[in-house]
Structure formats: C-alpha cells, structure tokens
Amino acid sequence: MYQVMVVDDEPMAASLIVNIIKQKYNKFEIMGTAYNGEEALELIQEKGEPDILITDIQMPVMNGYEATRSIRAGESSYWKKLPIIAMTANVFQEDERKAAECGMNGYVTKPVDMEIIYSVLEKWLPGIYNS
Numbered sequence: 494m495y496q497v498m499v500v501d502d503e504p505m506a507a508s509l510i511v512n513i514i515k516q517k518y519n520k521f522e523i524m525g526t527a528y529n530g531e532e533a534l535e536l537i538q539e540k541g542e543p544d545i546l547i548t549d550i551q552m553p554v555m556n557g558y559e560a561t562r563s564i565r566a567g568e569s570s571y572w573k574k575l576p577i578i579a580m581t582a583n584v585f586q587e588d589e590r591k592a593a594e595c596g597m598n599g600y601v602t603k604p605v606d607m608e609i610i611y612s613v614l615e616k617w618l619p620g621i622y623n624s
Contacts, residue, residue, distance in 0.1 A: 495618050496524040496541075500533040500548035500557065501580065506603070510547055510580070513607050514614070529553055530560025537564075542571050545617055547601075547610075550581040550592065557581070558595045565596040576617035580605065 497514060501507040507526045514521055524543045527533040529552040537543065546564075550557040557579055564572050578599040579592040589600045599613050 494520050494522050495545070496522045496543045497614075498524045498527065498533060498536065498543040498546045500527045500530065500546065500552070500560070502528050502549060502552040504528070506549070506580075506605075510605065510610065513605065513610050516607075517611055518614070530555030530557060530563070533560050534563055542575070545576045545578065545614065547578045547580050550579055550583060550588070557597075558591060561592075561595045561597050578613055578617070 495518070499507045499510045501510070504526075507528075511523050511526065514523070524540055525536045527536050530548070531554045533546065533548065534555075548557040548560060555563075561577050564575060564577065567573070576598045577596065578601060579597045580601045580603060581588065582603040584602050592600050598617065601609055601613060
C-alpha cells in the first residue's frame with residue numbers, strides 16, 4: 494500500500510489530484526491533504542511518512558519551496574529521499590529550476606494532465622502500476 498500526501502491551498506485542486514490517483518490505483522492510501530507547507534510538515538510528524546508528496550508551490554503561510562527546504566533539512570534519511578513533486582501553474586524554466594534547487598524531484602504544471610501524474614507516480618514508486 495502506497496501513501497501519498499497532497500498539499501494545495503485550493504481544496505478543489507487537491508481533491509482533483511486525489512481523485513486522479515484513486516481512479517487508476519486501488520492500493521493507494523491518501524495519507525492526508527494539507528493546505529499549506531506548515532500543515533504538511535505537521536501532518537507528516539503526526540501521521541508518519543508518506544511514500545510521495547505532491548505540493549503546490551504558491552501557498553500562504555509556507556510555500557512549497559520553503560516546505561521542501563524544511564523537509565530536506567530534516568535529520569532522518571527519510572526526509573532527504575522522500576519524492577517531492579511540484580504541482581504549479583507556473584510554467585517558466587526559472588520556476589522549474591527553483592523547484593530543483595530547493596530539493597524537489599519533479600515538476601508538473603497545472604492544469605494537471607492525468608497521464609503525467611500517472612507517469613510521475615510510476616517513476617517514483619516502483620511497482621505501483623501493478624497496484
């Protein structure tokens with residue numbers, strides 16, 4: 494069973510990603526949804542370690558870049574290797590570069606294409622296709 498956490502300040506966007514994942518994979522658990530980076534960090538500390546984190550970049554309180562830097566600065570090896578995928582309406586190369594520099598593993602633009610989400614999940618979670 495794989496666990497995913499979705500972080501987006503727009504509840505409809507978060508719900509869309511959750512539904513896209515659930516449509517294709519039945520051995521997937523949505524660990525939780527957070528509406529900013531600070532909530533995501535709290536949720537990880539409260540519920541444990543997701544297998545992948547999909548996060549918006551522009552959010553109030555703590556944005557996706559800041560949350561990723563905090564995760565990567567964590568002491569456990571888990572925090573350093575957790576796949577973190579940016580999900581954003583920003584389509585400029587500068588934004589993709591900033592995502593990579595702060596430690597994000599992938600970059601998906603909005604509006605989200607289901608097939609791109611599936612390919613990202615299959616890249617970072619070996620064996621998920623058979624779920």
